[in-house]
Amino acid sequence: MGDDPAQLANAFSVKLRKFLPNSAELLTRFLRGQRTFGPREEVVAGGGSTVFVMCVGWASAYRLMADGNRQIIDFRLPGDFLGLIGMLVGGTEVTLETVTDTVAWELDRNGLMAAMRDNQRLTEAVLWSLSRDAAIVAERLVSIGRRDAVSRTAHLLLELGYRLNQVGEAQMDSYHCPLIQKDLAEALGITNVHMNRVLRYLRQEDLASLNGKTVTLHNPKALRHLAAFDAAYLGETGTPT
Amino acid sequence: MGDDPAQLANAFSVKLRKFLPNSAELLTRFLRGQRTFGPREEVVAGGGSTVFVMCVGWASAYRLMADGNRQIIDFRLPGDFLGLIGMLVGGTEVTLETVTDTVAWELDRNGLMAAMRDNQRLTEAVLWSLSRDAAIVAERLVSIGRRDAVSRTAHLLLELGYRLNQVGEAQMDSYHCPLIQKDLAEALGITNVHMNRVLRYLRQEDLASLNGKTVTLHNPKALRHLAAFDAAYLGETGTPT
C-alpha cells in the first residue's frame, strides 16, 4: 500500500462505511488540499483552522513536558482524523508529528461544520470518530493507571493490530509497525530501557515480538487474556484476529 | 446550589453559553425526564439509548478491573454530559456512578441527534463538550504517564477548581469536594494509602488541603507551577483563580 491515488482515502472510507457510504467523495467538497510529510515531521495547519484525515502513514499526538519528556496521547493511523479534538477546544498544547512518510488530506473546519448541517450521516461520522478517539484515550488511561508494563504493552500491541485490521492494513497475527521502542515507551508511560525489558519478556514467553518494524502476535489468545483486552471500544462487533 | 428547579440546568447553560444562548429551553424538547440518584448509585439509562446532563451533584465514570481495582476515567460535574462518549461507540465497558445525591436530565439520543440537524449551534455545543471531555481525559493521561503523584494530585485539584468555577460552584481558592481519598487515588492511578501521604505532604507544604469535604488551595500559584497547569484544555481564556 502506498502512493496509489485511488487508495489514498480508502482507509477513511472503510472505517466510516457504516455512516458514510460515499465519504471520500463527500470530503472532496471542503478539501483544502493533499499534504505530504516526511518522517518525524510536525504536522501544522497550512493556515486558518483545519483538520486532517490520515491517508497513508503513522503519526502521533503527544504532549511535550517541561523536562523534555514526552507523553504520547495516541497514535494516528490511516483513516483517522488528526486534530479533531483540538478543532473546537483551542490551545490544548498537543503536538502532532508524523512517524513515517505521511499523506493526509487537509479539510476546512468551517466547510466541515457547514457540511455537517446538511448531512446527518456526516455529523454522525464525525461524532463517532470523536467518541472513538476519546474511548481510545480513555482505554490507555486505564492501562497506564491500573495495568503493569507488560499488560500495557500487550494491550497496545493488540489495539494497534485491531485498528490496522479495521482499515485493511494488518494480516491475521502480524502487522507492519514503524514505531521504535522509545515511541512505545512514551505512549505507555514507561522508560525506553524498561520497554526493552518488557519486549524481551514478551518475546521469551513467545507472546509477541517487534522485529524489524514488524509486530508478530505469536499467541494472541494469551495476549488478550493477559491484557484483559476487549475490542468493543474500537467499535468492533466480532473478534477478527 | 440545591433543589431549586430554576437552577437545575443552570450549570449547563452557563457552561455552553457561548454556543447556546437558550440551551436549557432547547433541551426541553427532547427531554425524557428528570432523574434523581442517591450517593454511590449506578447511573443507567431508563430504557433505550439516552444521554444525561448533570444538574446537581458529582458523578464518576470508571472502569472496573478484573481484580476489583477501579480506574476512574473522569469526574462529572454539574453542566457535564454523562454517557456522551458511549452514546455512539457502544459497549465501552465504562460504568457511571454518582458520588453524591444527584439530579440529572435524561435526554433521548435520537431526539438529540435530530435536533442537531436543525440547530448548528447545538451541534457545535455537543462537539465542543465531547472535545473538552476528550481533552480532560488526555490531560489526565499525561498526568498519570509523566507526572509524579504529588504533581498529579495538584493538577487534579486545580482542574476540579477551574471546572467548578466555570459553572459558578467554586470560590476563589476553595471549593466543596465530596470525594474521599480513595476516589482521588482511583482517578490518579495510585493507592489510597499513597494518596493519604501525598495529601499530607501538600498540607505540610501549605500548598493545598482536603478537609471535611472542602478543598482549599493555600498557594494556587505554587500549585500551578508544581503541576505545570495550563487551563487552556478546559476552554479557558484567562485565569480566574
Add this chain to the structure above:
DNA sequence: CGGGTGCTTGAGCTGTATCAACGTCTGTGG
C-alpha cells in the same frame, strides 16, 4: 455504645527509573 467507614501511620517489598556502558545496524563519504 458498638460497628462501620474513612483516615493515618509504620515496615518492608517490588516494579520501574536512572545511570552507564556496550553492541549492532545502516547509511555515508573518503
Add this chain to the structure above:
DNA sequence: CCACAGACGTTGATACAGCTCAAGCACCCG
C-alpha cells in the same frame, strides 16, 4: 570497500517512588 558516525537496541548495577500488608485511630450514626 572500508571507516566512521549516529541512531537504536541491549544489558547490568543501583536507587527510589509507590505498593502491600497490617494495625490503630477518629468520627458518625443507628
